[in-house]
Amino acid sequence: MSDRAHGRKIAFAAFIRKALADARATRAWTGSEVSRRTGVSRQTLNRWVRGEWASDPEAERVVAFCEGLGISPTIAFGVLGWDRGTPARPTPNAPPMDPDVEALLRRLVDPNVSDAEKFHIRETIRYLAYRPIMPPNAGKRGKQAG
Template sequence: MAAQARRQPGPQQVAFARFVRHAIDTSRRQRGWTLTQTAAHAGVGRSTIFRWLNGEWTDYPQLEKVRRFCRTLHAPVGEAMRALGVPSPDATPPPVPAAVQADIRVILARLSDPAVAAEEKHHIRMLLRYLAHRRIQQPD
């Protein structure tokens, strides 16, 4: 059986891994905490921290865990959110083109229509999640 190729982390994974590494290194210098101690104090599993450090996540990390990690290590939450690509609450979102707004209205109508089967709604949501989190292919 062939081994699966390991996915290369995307820019958000790399940026967040760099943020986490810096916070852990600072904690080690200032508090003398090991990674295991850091995880215990932050209430975040060691395996979660290792995934963050290695960029091995496809869905966003749970933001409450990220906030707890930051509070425990006195790391700036805003910096963690920027690394993850989460927009700041005061950021002005870019304008949404009319064609995209029309597509969104159609999708929302299908998802809220009681005549549409639950299975179809599930497929729509799963496809949207896939599209929202897949790596963007850069043209050659």
């Protein structure tokens, strides 16, 4: 896979994740609700989020997804590199992605990485993403003199 194709997958996956997060935050929609309102299956949405698609998403599905969420399809087309007049990244002020995160994303879309390894990567990420945030002084409690 070329670096350009890989970059498009990562950018589109980030675009879809942000759109889904916005739908959850502003409308309290679940993934099933987004699927119902956009006409894009949950399986397709999950593949887009993971960047696991062998060929480009169908334009009709991208348009349906965007219109169902009130997003201009030209933004998604720009992310996918389909519209030369639109910048490739919809959020130019976003901080650069951590190199370790980029490496994990590359492994998740690499066809040479086993499904078992991809599963373990996803499970670890989910664990880290949703674990409770520890207070800054939590690690010092056991070291206090008493």
